[in-house]
Amino acid sequence: EAGVTQFPSHSVIEKGQTVTLRCDPISGHDNLYWYRRVMGKEIKFLLHFVKESKQDESGMPNNRFLAERTGGTYSTLKVQPAELEDSGVYFCASSQDATTGNEQYFGPGTRLTVT
């Protein structure tokens, strides 16, 4: 069974540019999560999709971040325009069941550097 995949693995962009990150969850997993780890800090929740719907987007930093999950399969996270403080590692995770206490499987992350 293929794991969670993310693309690209690294991205270096200039302040003000746009970047789109992609996440492919494990096949059949309805729940998809985005997290971010800024250098030296803890991993922080951004948002949660159930199929194509946003279940919880309480962790999204501001309106420069836009997440989509068309068709309930892969998801994209767009940052427009990027700022220096957006640098960090963006993780995607997926889980199968729509209940509390289910294991989430993480992707390797996308390391975003904004210069």
Next chain:
Amino acid sequence: QQPVQSPQAVILREGEDAVINCSSSKALYSVHWYRQKHGEAPVFLMILLKGGEQKGHEKISASFNEKKQQSSLYLTASQLSYSGTYFCGTEGNAGGTSYGKLTFGQGTILTVHP
């Protein structure tokens, strides 16, 4: 609120044991443990749920004290492959719209030497 992990770092020799703790100030429904090696995906180790249920790898041992909102991960007879950063993630609600939203500790760096 972010759970607190202790210690921040541990250095072991192969075969030695270690305990990593995770403490929260709020009521928890579940605690999730992950290990991450540099540049790789965090790997799921175990979930401990309120009420005593556990799900995870057979070789991993952990506990969850519901009264104290504390969890401990026990690493026995450590191997070189155990090296990495260990994270606990806590889930505070049973159901509702925030299920699955994990709040992570700052991580514990474990280094195992030959």
